[in-house]
Amino acid sequence: MSNYPSPKELEVLYSERDARIDALSRCDQISTTDIQTLDRLGRFRVADELWLKCDQGAQSALLGDEHAHVRSAANWRCNNREAC
Secondary structure: OOOOHHHHHHHHHHHHHHHHHHHOOOOOOOOOOHHHHOOHHHHHHHHHHHHEOHHHHHHHHHOOOOOHHHHHHHHHHHHHHOOO
16 A cells, blocks of 8 residues: 555645645745745745745745755745845
């Protein structure tokens, strides 16, 4: 038996992530606490789509994230002078 989620379980996970990202998009500011429990794809979306809403702590966390895709999105925003 596989530890990989079933298609139905994946649907639920993706829907929950989308809801969390949607909620963060309505916030005035995003902090480290807001992103620490997001999965890699959630943190990537915050770095890519919501970078300007991130406070300095959240930006630093995304720039130093354990996953290269998250760091890459954050670095791109930072290098393009989007409030780094």
